[in-house]
Amino acid sequence: MTSGVVLVVFGGFLLGGAWSIWKADHDTKGRTGPQVVFAVILLLAAVLATAAGVLRLI
Template identity: 85%
Template structure:
């Protein structure tokens, strides 16, 4: 398995983690600041991993 495929799969897992954190909000308070920050951080890491994987495959 090439490193490009591994990076694309890793990006998919990170996108799933970002989505999971984004959906886990408190009933009355909504999303907290650190929760939003960590979800955005995971999303950026996922996008970087996915783009790097696609570029490795090309």
């Protein structure tokens, strides 16, 4: 298994984590500030890992 495939899979894992945090909101308060920040950070990391993996596969 090449490092490109590992990075793409890891990017998908991070994307799933970002989605999980984004969907975990409080019933009355909605999403908190730290939840939004952490979800955005995970989303950016997922995009970077996936892009790096695709570029390594090319």
